[in-house]
Amino acid sequence: xxxxxxxxxxxxxxxxxxxxxxxxxxxxxxxxxxxxxxxxxxxxxxxxxxxxxxxxxxxxxxxxxxxxxxxxxxxxxxxxxxxxxxxxxxxxxxxxxxxxxxxxxxxxxxxxxxxxxxxxxxxxxxxxxxxxxxxxxxxxxxxxxxxxxxxxxxxxxxxxxxxxxxxxxxxxxxxxxxxxxxxxxxxxxxxxxxxxxxxxxxxxxxxxxxxxxxxxxxxxxxxxxxxxxxxxxxxxxxxxxxxxxxxxxxxxxxxxxxxxxxxxxxxxxxxxxxxxxxxxxxxxxxxxxxxxxxxxxxxxxxxxxxxxxxxxxxxxx
Numbered sequence: 317x318x319x320x321x322x323x324x325x326x327x328x329x330x331x332x333x334x335x336x337x338x339x340x341x342x343x344x345x346x347x348x349x350x351x352x353x354x355x356x357x358x359x360x361x362x363x364x365x366x367x368x369x370x371x372x373x374x375x376x377x378x379x380x381x382x383x384x385x386x387x388x389x390x391x392x393x394x395x396x397x398x399x400x401x402x403x404x405x406x407x408x409x410x411x412x413x414x415x416x417x418x419x420x421x422x423x424x425x426x427x428x429x430x431x432x433x434x435x436x437x438x439x440x441x442x443x444x445x446x447x448x449x450x451x452x453x454x455x456x457x458x459x460x461x462x463x464x465x466x467x468x469x470x471x472x473x474x475x476x477x478x479x480x481x482x483x484x485x486x487x488x489x490x491x492x493x494x495x496x497x498x499x500x501x502x503x504x505x506x507x508x509x510x511x512x513x514x515x516x517x518x519x520x521x522x523x524x525x526x527x528x529x530x531x532x533x534x535x536x537x538x539x540x541x542x543x544x545x546x547x548x549x550x551x552x553x554x555x556x557x558x559x560x561x562x563x564x565x566x567x568x569x570x571x572x573x574x575x576x577x578x579x580x581x582x583x584x585x586x587x588x589x590x591x592x593x594x595x596x597x598x599x600x601x602x603x604x605x606x607x608x609x610x611x612x613x614x615x616x617x618x619x620x621x622x623x624x625x626x627x628x629x630x631x632x633x
Contacts, residue, residue, distance in 0.1 A: 325600075330392040331384060340378050341593070343371075348597040353575045354590055379586045389592050390436050390462040393599060397429050404463065406471040407433055407562040408452065411570070412444070413577040420577075420587060423447045425455050425471070426562050432602055433565030435595045440584030449481035456489065465490050470549050472559045478545075480526025487528055492548040494555045499543050501525065503532065512543050568598045 328338050347359035360372045398404065405428045412421040421441040426433035437455040441447060456471075470492040477495055486493045499513040504524035506515075512534060519534040525545060533544040533552050546552035569576045574594045581587050 325396060327392070330388045330395075332388065333382065337378065337382060340374055341382075344375060344378065345593055345596050345600070348574055348594060349600055352573070354579050354594050355575065356580075379581065379589055382589065383585060384589055384592050386437065386458045387462050390459060393434055393436055393595070394427065394463060396599060397427070397434065397603070401467070403469040404428075404467055405469050405558060406436070406459070407559055408455075408471060408473040408477055409562050409566070410441075410447065410476070411566045413570075415577065415579070415582075418582045419444055421445070422587070422591065423451060423455065424591075425459060426565050428558060428561045429599075430602055431561060431564060432568055432598070433562040434599050434602070435565070435569075435591065438588050438591050440588050442584045446476055449479045449485065452477065452482055453485040456485070456491065460489065468492070470494055470555060472556060472562075474559065480528070483526060483528050483530070483545075483547075487547060492546070494544060494546045494549050494552045496556060496559075497525075497532075497543045497545045499534075499541050501543075505532070513541070517541070565598070568601065569594055573598060573601070 347362040350362040351358040363371050408425045423439040424435045425437040426435045437458045468491050473495045475496045517536050523532045531546045535542045544552045544556050
């Protein structure tokens with residue numbers, strides 16, 4: 317029995333791969349958790365069976381020949397972390413880095429869990445710069461193939477994730493959202509067109525932005541003005557504060573966890589598969605931390621607990 321099965325996690329019930337490929341996938345995930353990195357030589361060195369050189373060749377073959385189906389992967393993450401009817405809060409963001417002359421830029425929609433976030437839908441942009449509204453909508457569509465919209469409590473995003481087509485796409489799909497917005501954006505409010513900066517401090521009310529009637533919440537903070545656009549969401553400013561969890565999730569994948577930025581993989585398709593496997597490894601670390609501290613209710617303390625383990629994922633295999 318594998319260590320994944322020890323935790324009651326069965327890959328074969330979700331991923332349509334042969335028995336040998338499922339075994340290889342399981343070994344890769346376990347290797348990431350045990351080595352604390354996505355560096356494939358280190359992952360292979362943690363394998364308990366087989367010849368190192370042969371194992372490395374098999375791992376390379378896995379990334380060359382196999383893509384994890386998005387529906388299978390999303391179902392696996394959601395079913396493992398949440399009860400059937402449990403509401404989900406999503407967050408959208410990008411993470412990017414360079415390795416030598418290769419630039420990696422991933423658009424990710426994650427599900428918030430405990431004091432962190434686990435990627436659900438991943439799109440390698442394979443270029444520098446922001447995503448388009450259509451690319452974001454396409455990621456949401458992938459999630460909606462598996463998760464009904466009524467289970468999505470909201471999706472949270474920073475100032476990069478704005479635009480009439482994007483907001484309209486979320487409204488059409490009945491997905492509540494909370495997005496930060498710049499104060500130089502023009503809205504129709506108080507019977508006239510004006511920028512958000514021209515509205516009173518601590519303004520809260522309905523405004524037209526593009527083709528949508530949305531709620532704008534404006535609040536003075538120490539570093540200036542916080543402006544939040546939302547739909548069908550109560551207490552949007554408080555909801556937006558949950559966005560820090562996706563930053564913690566990225567740290568688990570990267571510098572404070574599995575060092576995703578150290579990968580030598582260059583092709584976007586293979587990087588996506590690697591990120592999915594590293595996300596499963598992150599999920600295991602988070603679940604194990606939850607098992608270790610089952611009575612811990614404070615998510616900030618959970619985050620501190622995770623990050624205090626020598627900057628490596630928590631494991632209990």
